[in-house]
Amino acid sequence: MSADVMTIADRVRSARSRGATLRIVSAGNWLDAGRPCAASERLELAALQGIVSYEPGDLTLTARAATPLAEIERVTAAEGQWLTLDAHGAPSGTIGATVATASAGPLASAFGTPRDHVLGCEFVSGTGDVVRAGGRVVKNVAGFDLVRLVTGAWGTLGALTEITVRLRARPEEDITLAVSVGGISAASAAELAWRWTRESEYRPFAAELVSPSLAQRLTGMSGSPDARLLVRLAGNTSFVRAARSAVAALGDAQPVASSVWGELALAEPAAAIVFRASALPSSIGILCSRATDLAEGFGGYSHATLTRGVVRCVLPAPRDDNAMERLRAGLSQLSTGVTVVGERMPAALWSISSHPGASDALAERVRRAFDPDHIMNPGLLGGA
Amino acid sequence: MPLNTDLAARLARIVGEQRVLLRPGELRAYESDGLPGYQLKPSLAVFPGTRDETIAVVRALAEAHAVFVARGAGTGLSGGSLADDVVLLGLHRLKRIISIDGDNARAVVEPGVVNATLTAAASAYGLHYAPDPSSQTVCTIGGNIAENAGGPHCLKYGVTLNHVLALTVLLPSGEVVSLGNAEGEAEGYDLLGAFIGSEGCFGVVLDATVRLERNPQSVRTLLADFSSVDAAAHAVSAIIASGIVAAALEMMDNAAIQVVEASIYAAGYPTDAAAILLIELDGATAGLDDDVARVAAFCADAGARGVRVATDPADRARLWQGRKKAFGAMGRISSHLVVQDAVVPRTKLPAVLAEIHRIGARYRVNVCNVFHAGDGNVHPNIGYDANDADESARVHTAMTEIMQACIDAGGTITGEHGVGLDKLPYMEALFTPTTLGAMCALRDVFDPERRANPGKVVPVHSCREWHAAPSARPIRS
Numbered sequence: 001m002s003a004d005v006m007t008i009a010d011r012v013r014s015a016r017s018r019g020a021t022l023r024i025v026s027a028g029n030w031l032d033a034g035r036p037c038a039a040s041e042r043l044e045l046a047a048l049q050g051i052v053s054y055e056p057g058d059l060t061l062t063a064r065a066a067t068p069l070a071e072i073e074r075v076t077a078a079e080g081q082w083l084t085l086d087a088h089g090a091p092s093g094t095i096g097a098t099v100a101t102a103s104a105g106p107l108a109s110a111f112g113t114p115r116d117h118v119l120g121c122e123f124v125s126g127t128g129d130v131v132r133a134g135g136r137v138v139k140n141v142a143g144f145d146l147v148r149l150v151t152g153a154w155g156t157l158g159a160l161t162e163i164t165v166r167l168r169a170r171p172e173e174d175i176t177l178a179v180s181v182g183g184i185s186a187a188s189a190a191e192l193a194w195r196w197t198r199e200s201e202y203r204p205f206a207a208e209l210v211s212p213s214l215a216q217r218l219t220g221m222s223g224s225p226d227a228r229l230l231v232r233l234a235g236n237t238s239f240v241r242a243a244r245s246a247v248a249a250l251g252d253a254q255p256v257a258s259s260v261w262g263e264l265a266l267a268e269p270a271a272a273i274v275f276r277a278s279a280l281p282s283s284i285g286i287l288c289s290r291a292t293d294l295a296e297g298f299g300g301y302s303h304a305t306l307t308r309g310v311v312r313c314v315l316p317a318p319r320d321d322n323a324m325e326r327l328r329a330g331l332s333q334l335s336t337g338v339t340v341v342g343e344r345m346p347a348a349l350w351s352i353s354s355h356p357g358a359s360d361a362l363a364e365r366v367r368r369a370f371d372p373d374h375i376m377n378p379g380l381l382g383g384a
Numbered sequence: 385m386p387l388n389t390d391l392a393a394r395l396a397r398i399v400g401e402q403r404v405l406l407r408p409g410e411l412r413a414y415e416s417d418g419l420p421g422y423q424l425k426p427s428l429a430v431f432p433g434t435r436d437e438t439i440a441v442v443r444a445l446a447e448a449h450a451v452f453v454a455r456g457a458g459t460g461l462s463g464g465s466l467a468d469d470v471v472l473l474g475l476h477r478l479k480r481i482i483s484i485d486g487d488n489a490r491a492v493v494e495p496g497v498v499n500a501t502l503t504a505a506a507s508a509y510g511l512h513y514a515p516d517p518s519s520q521t522v523c524t525i526g527g528n529i530a531e532n533a534g535g536p537h538c539l540k541y542g543v544t545l546n547h548v549l550a551l552t553v554l555l556p557s558g559e560v561v562s563l564g565n566a567e568g569e570a571e572g573y574d575l576l577g578a579f580i581g582s583e584g585c586f587g588v589v590l591d592a593t594v595r596l597e598r599n600p601q602s603v604r605t606l607l608a609d610f611s612s613v614d615a616a617a618h619a620v621s622a623i624i625a626s627g628i629v630a631a632a633l634e635m636m637d638n639a640a641i642q643v644v645e646a647s648i649y650a651a652g653y654p655t656d657a658a659a660i661l662l663i664e665l666d667g668a669t670a671g672l673d674d675d676v677a678r679v680a681a682f683c684a685d686a687g688a689r690g691v692r693v694a695t696d697p698a699d700r701a702r703l704w705q706g707r708k709k710a711f712g713a714m715g716r717i718s719s720h721l722v723v724q725d726a727v728v729p730r731t732k733l734p735a736v737l738a739e740i741h742r743i744g745a746r747y748r749v750n751v752c753n754v755f756h757a758g759d760g761n762v763h764p765n766i767g768y769d770a771n772d773a774d775e776s777a778r779v780h781t782a783m784t785e786i787m788q789a790c791i792d793a794g795g796t797i798t799g800e801h802g803v804g805l806d807k808l809p810y811m812e813a814l815f816t817p818t819t820l821g822a823m824c825a826l827r828d829v830f831d832p833e834r835r836a837n838p839g840k841v842v843p844v845h846s847c848r849e850w851h852a853a854p855s856a857r858p859i860r861s
Contacts, residue, residue: 057625057731058760080627102574115577116546131822132815137727139543139759139799141532141581142807142814143841144823148545148577157573169627198489201601201668239671278568282487310569339568353571362561362829363573369825381572 001130004047005122005161011043012159012375013128021375024155026066026094030101032271033344034154037380045096048161051075053136060119060136062164065096072165081167084111088265088312096160102152105265106206106232109197109307115151117165123150123158126371136164149366155377157370171234174205176260177244177253181209182226186292191285193229194306196250198281202243206232207306208264211292214301218263220256227292230260264303268314272300273327274343275353277334281309287338294330298323317346324348350382388427391448391471395430398440405429414455414472418519418711420720421770422463422805426453426472433477435494435590442588443558445471451835452556454584456496456527459519461723462804464531464583464840475526475588481505482591489596490549490566495526495589502594511596514541517800518708526589532581534800536632536707537664539758541597543800545580550593553579553586556836566593578826583802584837586830600666603631604676605700607692608661608683609654613637613741613753616659617734619686620757623663624730626682628675632664633758634707640754640765644706647713651706657689661757662707664700710754711765718767722783725807726790727799730760739789740764747782749775761799762790788813803841811843820846 015022023039025031026046048064051071056079063072070091072083087093087103097103099121104113111117120134133146150157181189190209197207208230215221215228229250233243247253268274277291284306291311292302300315318324324346331352334340342353367374388406396404405411406428415423432438445452454473455465466472478494481502485491486509493502499520503512516535517523523533529551534543541547550564564576579586610616616635623630636644641653641660653660661683665675680691694700714721728736737753740762744751755763764786768779787797787810797803797810811820824847827834 055729055731057621058729059624060729112542112546115574116542125822129818129822130816131819133819133822135727135796135814136794137729137760137796137799139534139538139727139756139761140796141800141802142796142798143803143811143820144585144826145532145545145578145581146819146822146826148574148580149826151577152574168629169625171627198487198598202670203667236671236674238674239668242668242670276569280488280567282485308569339565339571341569341571360572362575365829366573366575366578366826369829370822 005124005130008043008045008159008161009124009128009130012124012126015041016126016128016373016375021378024159024377026096027068027092029089029093030097033101034380035342035350035382036347037377039378043159045159045161048096052162056081059167059169060138060164061167062136062162063095064162065160066094068092068094069098076167080170082170083117083165084168085114085117086261086265088268090266095163095165099151099163100153100155100160106208106230106261106305109207109305110203110205111168115148118147118151118163119166120164121147121150121160122162123160125158126373126376131158134164138166154380156367156381158376172236173240174232174234174258175240175244176256176258177231177233177247178221178256179229179231179247179251179253180224180226181229181251182224185289186227187285187289189227190288190304190306193250194281194284197306200246202233202239202246204231204243205234206230206261209288209304209306210264211296211302213296214267214303217267218260220254220260230256232261269316271317272314273317273345273349274312274314275331275345276310276312276341276343278308278310278339278341279337281307284309287311290334294334297330298327328352391444391450392428394444395441398444399430399432399437403431403433414458414474415466417458417460417463417465419461419463419723419806421722422466424466424468426467426470429472429474431474431477435478438475438478438588438590439554439558439560441473442554442556445835446556446558449833449835451838453837454530454588456524456530457498457519457522459523460527460531460804461725461801462798462806464802464804464837467838470838473588476524484509486511489598490593491596492591492593493525494591495524495529497525499523499525499528506596507599509596510599512599513547513594514538514597515544515547518711525592525594529580529589529592530582530584531800531802534756534759534761536634536756539633539756540629540631545577547595548576548580548592549595551576551579552590553588554590555587556831556833560590564593581802582830583804583841585827585841587836602669602672603664603666603700604672605694605703606661606663606665606676606679607653607694607703608663608688609657609690610659610661610686610688611657612687613659613737614734615687616661617737617757619661619683619688620733621731622682622686623679624758626678628665628679630663630679630758631666632662633756634662635753635755635757636660636662636707636710637753639750639752640710643713643717643752644710647709647716649706649709649713651702653706662703707754714752714765714767718769720768720770722766722768722779723801724764724783724786725761725798725801726787726795727759727761728790728793728795732793732795733757733760736762736790736793740786743782743785743789747778749779749782751782756799759799760795805840808840808843812846817846
């Protein structure tokens with residue numbers, strides 16, 4: 001265990017003994033995310049940077065928690081590999097925050113979310129204990145799964161200090177097509193695109209339906225004010241060639257630069273309201289149309305990860321109480337029979353989020369076991 | 385004695401007398417799992433047939449503060465589903481496939497549904513359940529969830545964890561909880577992920593919503609034949625590093641080949657090969673044969689004597705049968721068997737396999753390797769006669785050294801079989817006391833009385849503040 005991790009453990013123990021509470025901070029990109037968090041002190045992790053070990057032949061990498069995703073991208077790209085997590089936000093975002101918030105982007109369609117990538121981790125619990133869970137191998141069932149427990153726990157069970165992830169080799173070819181899906185209703189477009197993605201032999205790396213106003217902001221998609229399906233096809237040359245002609249069956253498919261995915265990740269304005277609506281994938285049509293109407297009605301946009309049945313909505317903060325009340329009503333209506341997960345929302349909207357986060361009885365017992373005094377990021381997942 | 389008979393009578397009122405076993409002769413079948421080296425005697429066994437009966441049984445056990453062990457098909461390979469003086473809760477009668485949703489590629493099943501039965505039912509929708517442990521024709525989904533089971537095709541498709549969307553779980557207290565979210569994203573702590581692989585220590589699955597995979601358009605199975613294990617191991621490394629994601633990448637050494645070829649499961653493997661690789665590639669037909677050619681070239685470059693590509697389903701099935709039944713075939717040559725399940729970083733495979741060979745030779749034991757090479761998940765098997773004390777001692781020492789070699793290589797002690805009793809002695813070599821304490825704390829969240837599968841997974845003495853929970857009573861007859 002390194003000296004700075006011991007220092008963090010000491011700080012947690014000290015805070016606990018003094019009755020202080022801690023806001024975990026590394027790059028600071030997520031401070032306005034999650035439910036309102038009120039802590040008396042900051043627990044700075046930004047110094048925990050650097051790749052601890054990387055053996056390309058094993059396709060695994062261990063990094064300290066505050067290592068930026070961009071650094072992991074750079075190091076692995078040199079070996080023709082990548083971490084298939086493309087969380088929304090700047091590349092200065094850290095691996096620790098990505099795992100703590102379980103953030104995922106369009107690639108989750110093919111590769112899953114952080115829980116499907118993390119092989120092991122080290123964290124400092126709310127009692128100041130340094131726990132090393134999982135390992136550095138790709139398959140591991142030794143002991144109870146503390147790795148899954150802290151992935152997506154938003155730091156409320158402990159502060160992540162080191163993470164081991166599974167990598168993948170970059171494909172021989174990797175292209176993106178933008179398919180124009182105009183002329184039919186938003187619901188039909190989403191339904192059609194979802195069905196194609198589900199039934200095609202050419203399983204794409206990503207299939208993201210972007211709403212008309214988002215499409216207008218992305219490079220290479222001017223022209224018709226339609227929604228676009230962004231399809232990422234990757235594999236060997238023969239596969240990509242065949243997949244590309246199969247996509248043409250969906251409509252006018254134009255190649256776009258793969259930098260469009262980076263643009264998508266960075267599209268949202270500062271202080272935007274961001275939430276995700278999800279349901280059974282087969283109801284993506286109606287879900288997509290309702291969520292997109294809401295987002296675009298408030299001057300925002302949406303994009304849907306079709307096979308996951310998730311629509312992510314980004315909209316500017318309402319200008320006045322009236323508009324906030326209308327948004328609240330709209331969100332409340334949307335959440336009927338739909339799971340709504342907040343990413344960044346003003347306090348007034350959090351009560352609409354479908355699940356009370358970490359406040360059910362079993363979750364509360366987990367919290368007590370790892371952070372008995374609720375000193376780590378208090379309030380961030382709901383509850384105390 | 386009174387506790388036992390009172391409890392048996394109460395359970396019989398719930399499930400019927402014929403579903404409660406008390407006589408030692410009847411209970412013998414439940415003394416072991418797939419590892420015959422462990423024999424522990426439950427005091428009674430109860431077999432509920434419905435969800436309601438299961439809930440009533442577990443609530444009765446909770447009121448009696450009785451310790452219990454859940455069991456599916458009993459095919460586990462870690463001594464996990466057995467214990468002395470417990471109530472054995474058999475769940476194999478809960479075998480309803482509640483629904484299959486072809487559109488959303490998922491199924492809702494009871495815990496006793498046999499793995500291969502689910503795949504057979506899903507095939508009408510062009511789907512299958514991807515985790516495929518070698519015992520898949522017998523083992524149950526509930527047991528797979530308890531162990532976070534893997535299988536050859538998990539290399540590409542992921543393990544049980546990656547295929548369960550939601551669970552309804554009966555906690556040892558009798559409380560019913562929902563974990564995960566079958567209709568949208570899950571928020572809050574990933575208690576679903578924490579539950580999967582908890583080896584029966586956190587509760588009992590009442591139903592599971594699992595993800596099904598689409599059947600691939602095309603499948604190719606390659607049999608590559610090597611004159612040294614080292615050459616085969618290097619071929620594995622080359623394939624992994626290339627980025628071609630094989631659906632499965634399995635290795636069998638000469639000892640394993642000999643065992644299979646002498647059995648009714650003979651698959652036509654070359655009996656003079658030092659090792660074979662069984663490699664499966666699947667997906668869209670376009671581009672598949674390009675990958676097949678590259679994989680064959682990697683094998684040839686590593687020194688393969690030959691590579692055969694099977695496309696015909698019957699031919700492929702025969703090649704797979706030899707692999708999947710290898711474990712059963714070993715039953716022909718020795719009365720007892722130890723099976724290990726370590727995982728090592730894939731670049732360390734050649735060195736670890738050489739070390740396993742040296743250890744086997746040093747202790748004069750016959751190690752036979754048949755394993756998931758693509759994941760680095762080794763299964764050294766040693767057949768022996770438990771009545772021969774000298775041989776048993778040598779086998780035990782050899783296995784301990786093999787496990788240590790895998791840990792020293794940066795690996796783990798179990799990739800898919802679970803800790804159970806068998807790997808318990810190695811947990812402290814792998815995890816710090818603090819980490820083991822955190823695992824105990826998590827168990828106590830689900831089962832504060834520590835009545836579900838007691839004494840498994842985490843060594844009792846390594847748990848902080850551990851004190852045999854005073855209210856949990858062993859059941860003695």
